[in-house]
Amino acid sequence: MRILKIWDADYPWDVRVEKVMRSLGEAGHEVHLVARNNKHSPIEETLPEGRVHRLRPWGFLPRKVDGLAQFPAFVNPRWYARLMEVGRKIDAEVVLVRDLPLAPAALAAARRLGVPVVLDMAENYPAMIRDIWLGGRQGPLDFLVRNPKLVSMVEKRTLPAMDHVIVVVAESGARIEKLGVSPDRITVVSNTPLESRIPEHPVDVEHSTDTLRMVYLGLLEKPRGIETVLDGVALLRDRGVKVFVDIIGGGMDEKLFHETAERNALGPDIVHFHGMLPYDDALAIFHRTDVGLVPHFAVESCSTTIPNKLFDYMSYGLPVITTDMPPAERIVNDIGSGAVFRSEDPVDFARAVESLVDLSVRSRCGSSGRRAITATYNWTQDAGRLVDALETTVRTHCGSASRSHPTLP
Known part of the structure; x- marks a missing residue:
C-alpha cells in the first residue's frame, strides 16, 4: 500500500x-x-x-x-x-x-x-x-x-x-x-529500540569504581525532573555516597538546571552537562555508566506515554531508576530492572540510588532489563x-x- x-x-x-x-x-x-x-x-x-x-x-x-x-x-x-x-x-x-x-x-x-x-x-x-x-x-x-x-x-x-x-x-x-x-x-x-540498535554486549559491570555513575538522556525541561536529581545528588554527597551524573540533552530549562547545580555546589567532578549530542555519541556514554535515570514528573503527560530512554538503558544492561509514573513504574517493577522513587522527591530519589549501590543488585537488575528487551520490548x-x-x-x-x-x- x-x-x-x-x-x-x-x-x-x-x-x-x-x-x-x-x-x-x-x-x-x-x-x-x-x-x-x-x-x-x-x-x-x-x-x-x-x-x-x-x-x-x-x-x-x-x-x-x-x-x-x-x-x-x-x-x-x-x-x-x-x-x-x-x-x-x-x-x-x-x-x-x-x-x-x-x-x-x-x-x-x-x-x-x-x-x-x-x-x-x-x-x-x-x-x-x-x-x-x-x-x-x-x-x-x-x-x-x-x-x-x-x-x-x-x-x-x-x-x-x-x-x-x-x-x-x-x-x-x-x-x-x-x-x-x-x-x-x-x-x-x-x-x-530497533534490534539493530541493541548492543551485542551489555555494559561491563566490572568497570565500576567506588563512584556510582548515572546518566540522563533527553530534553532539559522542568517536568523531566532534573532538579529532583540534582537536589538528590547533593543529599547523597553530604551522606558520603560518591556519585556522578552525565546529563545529555538540551531544552528550555537548561539554564535553570545549571543554576540548581551551582546552588547545590555540584561541580564538574559530580555533574557534567554535555548539551546536545548525536544519538550514537550519547549512547556511547552508557558504556561508562552504572545506572540510567528516568526522573520525569508523574503528571498526566508523562503518565500516558513511555520515554525511549527507558528501553535504551535496558538494552545496554543498565539498571533503571524511574519515578512512579504508571507506565515506567509498571514495566520496571514487573521486570525487576531497577528502582522506583516518588516523583519530585529528592529524599526518595537518594534512597533509590542507595538501593543500587551494591554491584550485585545492579548486575541482577541490568540483566533482567536486557532479557526483557530481547524477548519482549523490542x-x-x-x-x-x-x-x-x-x-x-x-x-x-x-x-x-x-x-x-x-x-x-
Whole structure:
C-alpha cells in the first residue's frame, strides 16, 4: 500500500518516524513523508526509509516569518494543500499522522482523498500543553495555537473520527477509550529500540569504581525532573555516597538546571552537562555508566506515554531508576530492572540510588532489563503490530467502501 505519513517538524531526524517508515517499507509498502521545512531543505528527497516531501519555502517572506507560516496549527491551509498535492500524486491508500497538531488537517485530507486515516499518538498532547501553562512558560502565540481548552476540544472532536489510533502504552489507550475510541480501533506500538540498535554486549559491570555513575538522556525541561536529581545528588554527597551524573540533552530549562547545580555546589567532578549530542555519541556514554535515570514528573503527560530512554538503558544492561509514573513504574517493577522513587522527591530519589549501590543488585537488575528487551520490548514486536494495524485498517475501509458501493454485474 501507498502510505502518506505526516510529521509536524523538520526531517531528518526523529527516532520514531524513522522506525515507523523503515518497518513499513520492509513490509513491502511505499512510504511518503510530508514534513516541515524550516531549514529550507530540498523539497523532495529519497532516504533509505522512504521519500520525503517537504513544505515549499515561501521565498517572498523573511525566513523567520516563513517558519511561523509553517506552524503545524490544526487547520493551517498550507499543510492541507501540501497533503492533498502529495496524496494525489502518489495515489495514497492511507494517511498516517503523528500526534494531534496536524490530525484535523490529516483527517480532512484523508476524507477528501477517500482513504482511511490513522493517528500515531506518541504524546498526550493536551496534557503536555497544560504542563507548559502550569509552568508559566507560554508565549503570546500560545494563547491561540497552544491553548489547553482549544487543544482538548480538538482532541475530543478528532479522535472518534479516526479510523484507527496507535498509542505507545496501555495507559494511553485506556484514556482515549473514555474519549469515545472503541478498543478495537486502538493498537499499542511502544517506543522500543530497533534490534539493530541493541548492543551485542551489555555494559561491563566490572568497570565500576567506588563512584556510582548515572546518566540522563533527553530534553532539559522542568517536568523531566532534573532538579529532583540534582537536589538528590547533593543529599547523597553530604551522606558520603560518591556519585556522578552525565546529563545529555538540551531544552528550555537548561539554564535553570545549571543554576540548581551551582546552588547545590555540584561541580564538574559530580555533574557534567554535555548539551546536545548525536544519538550514537550519547549512547556511547552508557558504556561508562552504572545506572540510567528516568526522573520525569508523574503528571498526566508523562503518565500516558513511555520515554525511549527507558528501553535504551535496558538494552545496554543498565539498571533503571524511574519515578512512579504508571507506565515506567509498571514495566520496571514487573521486570525487576531497577528502582522506583516518588516523583519530585529528592529524599526518595537518594534512597533509590542507595538501593543500587551494591554491584550485585545492579548486575541482577541490568540483566533482567536486557532479557526483557530481547524477548519482549523490542521494535520487531512493535513493528509487527504497526504493520498489522495499518493493513487491517485499509482492508476494513476497502471492504466498507465495496459494501456501500457494490460493483455492478
